[in-house]
Amino acid sequence: MSMMRRMTIDITGIGNAIVDVLVNVKDDFLVENDLTKGAMMLIDEARAAELYGKMPSGIECSGGSAGNTMAGVASFGGKGAYIGKVAEDQLGEVFAHDIRSIGVDFQTKPASGGPSTARCLIAVTPDAQRTMSTYLGACVELGPDDIDEALIKNSKVTYLEGYLWDKPTAKEAFLKAAKVAHDAGQKVSLTLSDSFCVDRHRASFQELVAHHVDILFANESEIISLYQASSFEDAKAAVAKRCEIAVLTRSEQGALILSDGDEVAVPAEPTELVDTTGAGDLYAAGFLHGLTSGKSVAECGRLGAIAAAEIISHFGARPSVSLKELAAKKMD
Amino acid sequence: MSMMRRMTIDITGIGNAIVDVLVNVKDDFLVENDLTKGAMMLIDEARAAELYGKMPSGIECSGGSAGNTMAGVASFGGKGAYIGKVAEDQLGEVFAHDIRSIGVDFQTKPASGGPSTARCLIAVTPDAQRTMSTYLGACVELGPDDIDEALIKNSKVTYLEGYLWDKPTAKEAFLKAAKVAHDAGQKVSLTLSDSFCVDRHRASFQELVAHHVDILFANESEIISLYQASSFEDAKAAVAKRCEIAVLTRSEQGALILSDGDEVAVPAEPTELVDTTGAGDLYAAGFLHGLTSGKSVAECGRLGAIAAAEIISHFGARPSVSLKELAAKKMD
Numbered sequence: 001m002s003m004m005r006r007m008t009i010d011i012t013g014i015g016n017a018i019v020d021v022l023v024n025v026k027d028d029f030l031v032e033n034d035l036t037k038g039a040m041m042l043i044d045e046a047r048a049a050e051l052y053g054k055m056p057s058g059i060e061c062s063g064g065s066a067g068n069t070m071a072g073v074a075s076f077g078g079k080g081a082y083i084g085k086v087a088e089d090q091l092g093e094v095f096a097h098d099i100r101s102i103g104v105d106f107q108t109k110p111a112s113g114g115p116s117t118a119r120c121l122i123a124v125t126p127d128a129q130r131t132m133s134t135y136l137g138a139c140v141e142l143g144p145d146d147i148d149e150a151l152i153k154n155s156k157v158t159y160l161e162g163y164l165w166d167k168p169t170a171k172e173a174f175l176k177a178a179k180v181a182h183d184a185g186q187k188v189s190l191t192l193s194d195s196f197c198v199d200r201h202r203a204s205f206q207e208l209v210a211h212h213v214d215i216l217f218a219n220e221s222e223i224i225s226l227y228q229a230s231s232f233e234d235a236k237a238a239v240a241k242r243c244e245i246a247v248l249t250r251s252e253q254g255a256l257i258l259s260d261g262d263e264v265a266v267p268a269e270p271t272e273l274v275d276t277t278g279a280g281d282l283y284a285a286g287f288l289h290g291l292t293s294g295k296s297v298a299e300c301g302r303l304g305a306i307a308a309a310e311i312i313s314h315f316g317a318r319p320s321v322s323l324k325e326l327a328a329k330k331m332d
Numbered sequence: 333m334s335m336m337r338r339m340t341i342d343i344t345g346i347g348n349a350i351v352d353v354l355v356n357v358k359d360d361f362l363v364e365n366d367l368t369k370g371a372m373m374l375i376d377e378a379r380a381a382e383l384y385g386k387m388p389s390g391i392e393c394s395g396g397s398a399g400n401t402m403a404g405v406a407s408f409g410g411k412g413a414y415i416g417k418v419a420e421d422q423l424g425e426v427f428a429h430d431i432r433s434i435g436v437d438f439q440t441k442p443a444s445g446g447p448s449t450a451r452c453l454i455a456v457t458p459d460a461q462r463t464m465s466t467y468l469g470a471c472v473e474l475g476p477d478d479i480d481e482a483l484i485k486n487s488k489v490t491y492l493e494g495y496l497w498d499k500p501t502a503k504e505a506f507l508k509a510a511k512v513a514h515d516a517g518q519k520v521s522l523t524l525s526d527s528f529c530v531d532r533h534r535a536s537f538q539e540l541v542a543h544h545v546d547i548l549f550a551n552e553s554e555i556i557s558l559y560q561a562s563s564f565e566d567a568k569a570a571v572a573k574r575c576e577i578a579v580l581t582r583s584e585q586g587a588l589i590l591s592d593g594d595e596v597a598v599p600a601e602p603t604e605l606v607d608t609t610g611a612g613d614l615y616a617a618g619f620l621h622g623l624t625s626g627k628s629v630a631e632c633g634r635l636g637a638i639a640a641a642e643i644i645s646h647f648g649a650r651p652s653v654s655l656k657e658l659a660a661k662k663m664d
Contacts, residue, residue, distance in 0.1 A: 024652075057403070057430035057650060060392035071389070090422040090448065098389035116422065318389060320356075 009105070010078040010292040012155040014147075014177055015066025016139040016163050016170075017084030017108075018118040019091040022277065022315060023058035025123045030131055035123065040132040040194045042166060043121075048135035051121055060091070061316050062098035063120055065161040065193060068278045068317045072285025072307050074102040075323040078292060081105035081151055083177075087138035091117035098318070108146050111138040122277055128312070130277040136167065143169035144176045152177050153184040156292045157215065159284065162193035165201045178212045187244075189215035191284055192222040199225055214244045215291070217284050223248055245297070247304070249283055255304065259297050266301030269309035269330075278317025282307040286323070299331075306330050341437070342410040342624035344487040346479075346509055347398025348471040348495050348502075349416030349440075350450040351423040354609070354647060355390035357455045362463055367455065372464040372526045374498060375453075380467035383453055392423070393648050394430035395452055397493040397525060400610045400649045404617025404639050406434040407655040410624060413437040413483055415509075419470035423449035430650070440478050443470040454609055460644065462609040468499065475501035476508045484509050485516040488624045489547065491616065494525035497533045510544045519576075521547035523616055524554040531557055546576045547623070549616045555580055577629070579636070581615055587636065591629050598633030601641035601662075610649025614639040618655070631663075638662050 030037055033051060043051065062071075064084060073080040082099055086092030088110045095117060099106045118137040122130050142164070152158050158181040164170040178188045190213045192198050198205055205226055209216055216239065220232050223246075229235035232248075236256065239246045246258040254267040286307035290300030306327050307319070314320050362369055365383060375383065394403075396416060405412040414431055418424030420442045427449060431438045450469040454462050474496070484490050490513040496502040510520045522545045524530050530537055537558055541548055548571065552564050555578075561567035564580075568588065571578045578590040586599040618639035622632030638659050639651070646652050 052429060055429075055433065057394060057433045059648065060426060062389060094392060097384060097387075101387065101389045316391065 007079070007154070009081050009151065009155040011070070011073050011157045011159055011288050012081040012083065012151055013066035013070040013159045014083045014164065014174065015064050015161040016118055016134075016136060017067060017086045017095050018064035018120045018134065018139070019095055020061055020063035020120045020122050020277070020317060021052070021055070021058045022061065022122045022124060022275070023055045025056065025125060027125050029123060030125065035131045035133065037125065037131050038129050039196050040134060040163070041196070043133045043135050045115070045135055048119060048121065048133070051133055055121060055123070059315070060094070061318065062095045063278075063317050064118075065163060065191065065281050066159060067095070067099055068281035069159060069285045069288070070104045071099060071102050071318045072282045072323060073289050074104050075319040076285065076289040076303070076307070076327065077324040078289045081155065083108050083146055083148065085138050085142040085146065086110050087115065087117045088112045089116050091119065092138070107148065111141040114138060114141060124275045124277065124315070128273045128276050130275060139170070140167050141169070142173055144172045147173050147177045147180065149180050152180040153186070155181065155186060157187045157189050157288055159189045159288060161191050162197045162201070162205065165197065165204060182212070187214040188212060189217070189288060191217040191280065192226060195221040195225040198222050202226065202228075209239070210242050215288070216243045216246045217249070217280065217287070218246070219249045219251070219280060247287055247301070249280060255283070255301050257297050257301050264298050264301060266298060266305055269305040271309040271313045273312055275315045276312050278311040279308045281317060282311040282319070302331065303327055339411070339486070341413050341483065341487040343402070343405050343489045343491055343620050344413040344415065344483055345398035345402040345491045346415045346496065346506065347396050347493040348450055348466075348468060349399060349418045349427050350396035350452045350466065350471070351427055352393055352395035352452045352454050352609070352649060353384070353387070353390045354393065354454045354456060354607070355387045357388065357457060359457050361455060362457065367463045367465065369457065369463050370461050371528050372466055372495070373528070375465045375467050377447070377467055380451060380453065380465070383465055387453060387455070391647070392426070393650060394427045395649050397495060397523065397613050398491060399427070399431055400613035401491060401617045401620070402436045403431060403434050403650045404614045404655060405621050406436050407651040408617065408621040408635070408639070408659065409656040410621045413487065415440050415478055415480065417470050417474040417478065418442050419447065419449045420444045421448050423451065424470070439480065443473040446470060446473060456607050456609065456647070460605045460608050462607060471502070472499050473501070474505055476504045479505050479509045479512065481512050484512040485518070487513065487518060489519045489521050489620055491521045491620060493523050494529050494533070494537065497529065497536060514544070519546040520544060521549070521620060523549040523612065524558060527553040527557040530554050534558065534560070541571070542574050547620070548575045548578045549581070549612065549619070550578070551581045551583070551612060579619055579633070581612060587615070587633050589629050589633050596630050596633060598630060598637055601637040603641040603645045605644055607647045608644050610643040611640045613649060614643040614651070634663065635659055
């Protein structure tokens with residue numbers, strides 16, 4: 001056990017540990033390769049090889065939804081830890097290096113002998129939208145044994161990505177972590193991840209939100225999908241009483257935060273839009289960092305908006321500047 | 333033999349096949365880690381692991397001096413091929429994918445069972461200078477057998493990076509390629525790569541330039557080092573009659589091209605300076621593409637300047653836009 005685990009951790013993120021391959025493409029590329037713009041699709045190794053072969057040259061960088069969130073938390077100066085499964089290979093080393101180098105505690109044992117470290121092929125179109133094709137690789141080996149109970153008990157918030165729900169053992173790990181957190185009197189937070197992910201697991205997610213989640217993150221299409229609502233207003237009404245805090249993000253229209261029967265609207269931070277990859281992940285980073293630092297809900301929303309604006313202003317899903325310094329400048 | 337090899341190739345590049353790990357650091361990082369700003373140092377695997385462990389999170393992208401040049405040639409619409417050694421690993425796949433995806437013919441058999449694909453740890457300081465620490469890995473296995481004679485014979489120019497001179501078998505490969513090219517009546521081009529590389533191999537490089545090189549690329553410090561000259565003027569005088577074309581680049585002061593007893597000065601292209609990685613590589617790409625397209629020496633210099641300006645305006649050493657389109661816009 002590292003020294004860090006004996007201290008209080010602000011947030012522990014649990015997610016699919018993924019290395020991103022980012023490429024710029026024209027819209028034609030999506031059509032020709034049967035990709036749905038803005039979505040995340042799961043692909044197998046053969047499809048990953050085929051699609052990669054058709055993609056232009058790219059850049060590789062660490063990603064994964066909760067991984068990006070934890071990098072954001074660390075960039076704000078928060079104490080974070082991460083649980084996720086890489087393989088013992090070069091991309092696994094890259095992932096581990098990058099998340100540790102920013103100060104996030106990452107001790108999950110890498111998988112060996114099985115599939116390689118997960119890759120997400122991200123096609124960024126000229127409108128800055130990202131379309132993701134994920135080969136989960138070693139992520140499928142994340143299981144309940146990877147949940148470090150002492151770590152979760154010491155974490156003010158355990159943050160889970162909905163994508164984990166796609167694989168049975170990761171789902172078990174997810175439920176175990178949520179139980180350990182609650183039994184220790186800590187908070188559980190969930191991001192719905194993606195509207196297609198919600199489609200795949202709607203009933204389970206409804207049950208989770210109603211009974212196991214304190215702080216929920218969802219964008220407009222995800223929350224509408226969750227309750228099969230006819231409008232954002234209806235979806236909002238459906239989620240309102242179901243968890244302590246619901247953070248509903250609406251891209252350039254800002255976010256609506258439902259908390260204790262109150263609604264707080266927080267505008268988006270203006271910025272130049274280059275690549276939307278990681279926008280939701282970084283919104284969650286800012287919000288949860290604010291929350292674990294004792295900030296008001298409105299301030300948490302502002303921190304989320306600042307972090308999301310930074311990430312969409314450049315290529316890639318990890319902060320390129322210190323979010324702590326950026327927030328200090330923006331909020332003084 | 334691929335179809336491509338039966339056609340005329342404009343340029344075949346031979347070099348160390350490397351994946352770059354690019355990170356932003358403060359100047360303190362260079363001091364603390366005993367790194368010489370602007371230089372390329374060779375490091376072993378243990379030092380690579382140690383240095384990587386101290387580096388902040390980065391992005392990975394294909395690099396290698398001649399590899400960058402060939403990506404530039406292809407981006408201009410030139411027909412290019414590349415010879416270089418990767419390992420059968422994930423970073424080797426990334427390198428092969430990236431260079432092929434832009435249309436460069438790359439058939440060198442990857443090494444297996446030995447060292448991993450080469451990595452260059454590139455620390456970019458706030459002044460946009462890059463400081464490189466290279467672990468050569470599988471590159472040391474490049475040898476004369478990797479030189480595809482049919483390819484070299486069909487290439488108008490065979491372009492060699494001076495860095496190859498650092499390892500005995502690569503040096504043999506280098507000399508074999510130069511001989512095959514000349515025997516077929518084709519041209520041989522060399523970049524001196526780095527003033528420290530010139531220091532390591534001064535006598536050999538002088539002999540090469542005098543007897544085996546038709547088109548030489550060197551920056552100011554490299555050409556001064558080659559002839560241990562007291563000034564740029566003296567170095568220029570020393571190289572003037574030794575090869576057909578000498579392209580002497582001087583960063584923001586532009587380039588001086590010595591050819592047939594003439595001197596042509598070409599100004600640098602104004603741009604915003606972000607990261608100088610690849611500036612020399614892309615200058616060579618533009619120049620050689622011009623030359624193999626029948627352009628005047630002045631036009632070749634202009635194409636080099638345009639390509640170099642593009643590469644230093646963003647992070648990374650491969651073009652982020654079509655150089656063909658960029659040049660058409662700039663030169664109409």
